[in-house]
Amino acid sequence: LKDKKELISRWIKSEEERFNETLDTGIERLEVITEEVLKKGGKTIPGKMAFDLEATYGFPIELTQMIARRKGMSVDMEGYEKQMEKHREISKVPDKFSSVAARSLIISGKMVDENYTKSEFVGYKKLKTRSKVIGIYPEGIVLDKTPFYVESGGQASDEGWIVVKGLKLSVVNVRKENNFIFHKIKESENLTKEFYHKTARAEVDEQKRKGIMRNHTATHLLHKALRETLGEHVHQSGSLVSPNGFRFDFTHFKALTEDELEKIEYKVNQKIWENLEVNTFNTTLDEAKKLGAMALFGEKYEDTVRVVKVDEYSMELCGGTHVKATGEIGLFRIISEQSIAAGMRRIEAVTGKSAYELVKEEEKTLEGLSDILKVKREELGTKMAELLENSREMEKKVKQAEAGSAKEKIKELYKNAFELDGIKIIAYKDEKGSRESLLNLADALRGNLKSSIGVFAIISDEKLSFVTAVTDDLVKKGIRAGEIIKEVAKLTGGSGGGKPHLAQAGGKDITKLDFALSKVPEIIKRMIS
Incomplete structure (x- = not known):
């Protein structure tokens, strides 16, 4: 334990961060659910919704019950249990075979x-x-x-x-x-x-079998390369080996860097180029462990096991089919690396013909870019960097122009704003705007005005979007943008929320937008009083 102290600390920290993310996501979703139930006059969260929260977002049913109680609500546990039982039954059914x-x-x-x-x-x-x-x-x-x-x-x-x-x-x-x-x-x-x-x-089918053999042996090389590069805490936790490629799941607490992925890919290819001999033999489980053969964590083995040994590089317990020498794999390429669960990563890769086809496809893409940009392939990096820099500069200028435009618009709206106890209230529908333009208006209001509240709205694709901004001096007096936006959006059949100084919401009934904006002063007056 002392030797693994740093690793354990990193694991715990990773788990805490992931659990906090789960809580945040679950709470946000639960807020939407409770609001929908209350809006319909209900007091009970449906069992299916509670189950979906747990199954989809990993949000524990106990937390759902606790938060529901705090809101004076309950959870349909009978419905939840029915969904859970249905889930168990489905899990028992084999996916491919009767x-x-x-x-x-x-x-x-x-x-x-x-x-x-x-x-x-x-x-x-x-x-x-x-x-x-x-x-x-x-x-x-x-x-x-x-x-x-x-x-x-x-x-x-x-x-x-x-x-x-x-x-x-x-x-x-x-x-x-x-x-x-x-x-x-x-x-x-x-x-x-x-x-x-x-x-x-x-x-x-010989070709498909050979593809499987190449990919399966490659998983053994990858497993070893991962442990050499990332540390011995890495263990295989699952895999899927098919003729055209494979995925490999393993324990690790963070995303791999580009440098790590490059090192791992090179290590595997290096062992392929060395054309190492691959041997299989049967022995007792105890003898295999003495020889240092890797076993899958949690897997149950018979007293007699099959061992796959790649020269002096890798040795694992495995019942699968493999090449006779690593050179038969040909080429190894990593396609992707991603998280699949807390402390669990997944690499997808290809070998042999599939790897060659991937390389050719990448070459075609590069050739296409070269033709479009009118430069040689070796000059693509420099040209792309130049274009990205120009794009950033252009984007910066556009944002500056939009900010300037928003600033002028806020000044214009301020002149005709409704005034209530020294507070300027702006309720504005942007006919040709976007969500980004609403946020620009919100920033302009907060950056250039005092004692002001803005409620901005647009209609896009038959949907309503709202943004509300409150200046800092009013936030200190207890006026909250999130509370304002909830009341306004509710008038259009929508919902939303956010921080005290800035909040966003969505609406459903576009015919009620003008009515909702006309009620903004009344809503704020009620909140102040």
Whole structure:
């Protein structure tokens, strides 16, 4: 623990920051929900809304209940529990395969050869086999032996073909149930009892298998490179390996920098160029651990395990299919890196042909830019920097012009402003403006006036937008922009809020905008009194 003190501190800080973000987002969403319920005359937050808060935003139901109580409201816990139960039931249903059909087939014994107790997987060494059909079910076929890899450990199942009685059937998915391997057939309507006990030719799609093998071995190289670059706290927490690419989930507390990603990508490619030998062997779990083989955290292993060893560089427990030497991977490219949960990151990458195609696509993009900008590819960086600088200067000038325009407009509006107890009130509809122009008006009011309140509005795409600004001297007297905007927006069927000096809102009924703006002085007068 002492050695990991700094790492633990960083983890805790990261968790605190993420939890605070969750709270802020959840509270904002809950505010909108409670306002909608109260507006309809209700006092109970619907169970589905409470569940969605927890499932989508990670906002605990206990906090929802506590905040509801403070507002004199309650939560429909019966409805919440129904949503939770529905969620649990959905989670139990397999996404690609009828597990129920598989179990009933084995349990009933119908159309299954009683002399067999399992299907034999021979796909580590063979991609083609002559097999026997020992079972038929509504969606596919069971063989006595098969070269098709069953999806597991993040590696996708093989695809390919099974030929029975001259009929070529496409295998689109493979699952294992009660030691039998089920091949899901695309043309399931062609399945017939006549296939039972017949000889079948099973063949894995070689190109897709090779793509999977390249990508799977690359995940092992990536895992090692991540630990070398970021630290030994990095552990694989999941993966999805397909023929065209892979994603790799791992533990880490912050986003990777461009420099870190570049180092990691180079390390993996370096091991590919070294063409390291890849070996697999079976041993006991205890012996594998003694040898230093990496195991997935939380994964359950049998007493006998399969080890994948990449020369002296990497060694992991793995049941997947791999290349015989890292050179077969060809090329490795990282596509993206992102957060997927607290303390969890994800890298998506491609290898081989997919990596080559990515490089060619990037080259085409660069060529296109070169043609558009009329410069050589090696001069693109300098030209882009020049254009960005010019763009920033232009943007700066535009903002200055808009600010100047807003300042002049505020002076004009101030002359005709409604006055209440020494407070100037401006209620203005900008016919041709944007949300940005409203914010400019708000800034101009606060930066150039005293004892003033502005409520600005626009109609855009049949929707209302409001911005309210209050000068600092009035904020100190307790006048709040957020409270004003809520009352104004409410008159148009909308809602909003914000800080004491600046607030924003949305409205629904555009026909009530003029009426709402006309009520601004009355609303402020009521608040002051």
